[in-house]
Amino acid sequence: MLGFIRAGESLGSHLVPTRLGRGTTSILEPGQVEVKVDLGDHETSKAHDDIGAGPQVESLDDLERNFNAIIRDGQPDQVMDAMLDPRFESFVCLMPPSTFVEVFHLLSPAYFIDPYREIHRPIHPSAVDVKQYRSLDSIFDEFANNLSAILQIRWAGGQPLGLAEYTHLLDCARSMGDAIMADYIWHTIREDGMVPDSQCYNYYMEAKVWDKAYTGLEKYRLRMTPYLYRKRRFFEPNPGWQGYGTAARSVRKEVLQIFNEMTQEGTSGDTTTFVNVILASSRVGHMQGIKNVLHTVWNIDVDALLEQVEESMLPEVTPYDRSSPLYPTSHLLFAVAHAFGTNNDIPAALRTIDFISSRYDIPVPENVWLELFERSFVLSRPRFGPDAERNAKGQVTYDFLNTMFETMTAEPFNVRPTIEVHHILAKTAWDRARLSEFQRHMEAAYDLLRETRKKRRTARSIIEAYLGQPQTQILRSRAFADAVHAYDILRVRTMQQTVIMERLARLLLIHHRWMGRQNQAWERSLLPRALEEWRDFLPESVVYHTRGGLIEFDGATSWRQRNIRIHDRVPVRRPAFGTNINLDDDANDIDDDIFWDYYRQSAPHLDLSIPPLRRLFEAVQEDNVSSTYDDEAFLAEELGYEAGELEIPRVGRATKMPRQMRATAEDRQTGEADDTIPTGPGPLSWA
Structure with missing residues (x-):
């Protein structure tokens, strides 16, 4: 997204940030004229008492007090605005590295990105365009550009960046699904001789796995089908197919290369590391790769689970202390739901999640249920076109989806349905x-x-x-x-x-x-x-x-x-x-x-x-x-028709259901009893 990494910039040694406390801290290096940042009680300037009077001339002391107060309060929006305010440029430029790291971490993607990413997830880009709302891409761009501007101020003052700052930038790239930004940061880390830690590696791999998977039409094109595999293999993919690749552009190969580099340097991975390897394998449909990771790290045999063998015959999972970095987390449960769900295998997702949850005593959180539900909805949709038979792989019935809803909202799970869940069930x-x-x-x-x-x-x-x-x-x-x-x-x-x-x-x-x-x-x-x-x-x-x-x-x-x-x-x-x-x-x-x-x-x-x-x-x-948005585009979006399905019904005949779709639906309805799910308390492995 941004090329804000300056080639050849010396970053110096890693500076461990200290906790900002009360007192007075110099923001200049030794030998310079000292301007102090007062971190004591909040002193407010009276220069802006009249909001209608417009900007007024402020003394250096007023600027100092205002900047001190903002930094001490630590409100992310105010900190971002202060760091970009030309009036405070000298303060930002000359801030000590340890103080800058502490302040820079306040500009967190958890605050500026994640809430909007979650809200935009169910909204189609065309709806955002028609309503003239701010797009998620523009939110990402503004955040990244603001970070870039702040770093330019630091560079202008000759202030190098350390590993802590670059780790934070990788976290931001991860949150936005921006592999290009992550590449820039990673190459700069390497050029300056820094040694990344496991967190750096994890952020970098995650940025690759989720590259452009949060925005545009790409967020609807995560399910692995022959058509999707073909569309993502090109080195110059068409709009709507940007981001992570397959075949010669395989994101799995990229992530494994990063993982191998990590192990060669002697850096130990954790659960998040292997979650990224699982997801990278899922992006290219490498199911055996997913199963191998689960078996190697946690001794989970997915094939044995699917064969419904007796619990006593299943091998014991690898024992880890809860404090171990390899102890399974809810992050792993989500990865299993997403990986198997996007590869058309909901039964494998359900049985594996249930097994991990019970053996490691991990409750299944709401986001995992919602991911399972969304993936099941995608697999319940009718298929069209020349690839209809292959695209129907893993298809589930409508009643399967309804019963999953009843199960996850009942005891003991008690998931509260979101509006997206009701939207999905209404479409069904x-x-x-x-x-x-x-x-x-x-x-x-x-x-x-x-x-x-x-x-x-x-x-x-x-x-x-x-x-x-x-x-x-x-x-x-x-x-x-x-x-x-x-x-x-x-x-x-x-x-x-x-x-x-x-x-x-x-x-x-x-x-x-x-x-x-x-x-x-x-x-x-x-x-x-x-x-x-x-x-x-x-x-x-x-x-x-x-x-x-x-x-x-x-x-x-x-x-x-x-x-x-x-x-x-x-x-x-x-x-x-x-x-x-x-x-x-x-x-x-x-x-x-x-x-x-x-x-x-x-x-x-x-x-x-x-x-x-x-x-x-x-x-x-x-x-x-007025926009150019038409009824046919709306219907295709709402009913979840996938790219590559050439025989999408038009509005005039949509509710009549084409013969191929009608036959598929009838088959699913006659087989509904096969997918009945018990709604009472019990294990997840009911598929």
């Missing part, structure tokens, strides 16, 4: 024309949106209270920065869940065989009720089918616009005739984007150069241009 009900089941999951998804919206409203109220304070210096406080960050996460999550609700409403509308070909109840009663109940999640321009023909409403808004509503209120589920729905308490609340637009217009004196305010208002969109 859509395929099977099960209206009541679809509506049940749609309503459950809306309940989660309503819950998130209440949290967002509370977070917004806190910010409004800060903005109403007469002493505007509080807008530069850590508390306000924390409040804006918490609110921003909830704002983006509300956006995610609103998009999912709109897509569910669209699916509900375009399925014109809910009640069967001859049943008039849908178009005469249930459809009008649905239009009224979910009207806030539908545009004014809609099209749907009836027995008498096509009905088309031509209104002011359409699916191709960012804002599909003509009002400025939050979208809610509306009471309809024949229902017992009560209107939500927040039905008259102004939607947040519009609220902040109004607020900005009513307060032109606001100084948007203050970073938290800039972050608060920069998300407000002022245009509502």
Whole structure:
């Protein structure tokens, strides 16, 4: 992503960072004019008491106090802004290495990247584009560019970087799935004669394994199929197939080369190291490689588990003390779920996870269940095209997916379903024309949106209270920065869940065989009720089918616009005739984007150069241009059709189900009893 590593830069020796404490620490090297960073009690400058007065001239003492206070507070957003602020450039440039390392680690991907990566995971890139939301790629780019700018300031002052800083950069590359950035960092470490530790190696391998797997269409193309293997083997892959490679570009070969280099240097690996080797093998479909690692490190025989031999006949796992770096972790459980799931073998994933969990006494966390569920959903989809038979490898039935949901949400696992889980189950009900089941999951998804919206409203109220304070210096406080960050996460999550609700409403509308070909109840009663109940999640321009023909409403808004509503209120589920729905308490609340637009217009004196305010208002969109997004693209995205399947049904015949798809679905439905899963307490190995 970024070439911010300067060739030939001498990094010097590894400096162990010391813990920042109270007192006074020089930020200049010996022999230079001393400017001190006061790490004592927070002293606030009065230079910004008037938020509407614009920037004012500050003395060196004021700058020193402000910078000291920010560093001492350690609020990540404020630290990032201070490190990039030209007023503080000399402080950043001349900061002692140990202090810089401590401050640099505050700029963590766990704070700046991971929450947004998780929220963007279920949102299709086309939906982000239509809604004009900030893309995950742009979030990654901004974070990496900010880190690069900070390092350039250090280099300008002749300050070398040590292994601690480069380890942190590798962690950032790992979090973003950026192998190019990791390569730059790794080569610089080597050029400067540093010896990487196991953490460096692990970060580097993980950046390779997840290269470009979090963004774009690539995040939907992780399942190993013959088509995917072919598309990822090219040295100049097409858009949508960027990132880790297969064949001559094999990511497994790259990771094994890194692993061999690690062992040759005498650096011992840990569980994370072998997790990366497992995932690298899964990326190229090397199933034996996955099994070999599990058997060599933990003495887990996957083939014996699948043969359902007696527990007493299975070999004992390799005993490790819980403090051992090779003791299995939840990270290993997730890797097993992902590796076998993306290679079309859910039974192997379930039995291996159950075996590791029971033998090493590790509870199965929610993220592992959700990964198993998502991989099972992918394998439940109907297949099309010339590769349909090969792509159907590992296929599971719809009822298998539903029973997995019942199992993971019941005792003893008690996984709380996310909105993505209900979205998946609603799509499965859509395929099977099960209206009541679809509506049940749609309503459950809306309940989660309503819950998130209440949290967002509370977070917004806190910010409004800060903005109403007469002493505007509080807008530069850590508390306000924390409040804006918490609110921003909830704002983006509300956006995610609103998009999912709109897509569910669209699916509900375009399925014109809910009640069967001859049943008039849908178009005469249930459809009008649905239009009224979910009207806030539908545009004014809609099209749907009836027995008498096509009905088309031509209104002011359409699916191709960012804002599909003509009002400025939050979208809610509306009471309809024949229902017992009560209107939500927040039905008259102004939607947040519009609220902040109004607020900005009513307060032109606001100084948007203050970073938290800039972050608060920069998300407000002022245009509502139309996109080229069409119904066929939407249906392909929603129903999980894979690349390479040439016979994807068009909207006009989607709900009729093509003959090949119908036959496949019938086969799955007639075999549903074979995949019945007990829902009571017990082991995971029920596949």
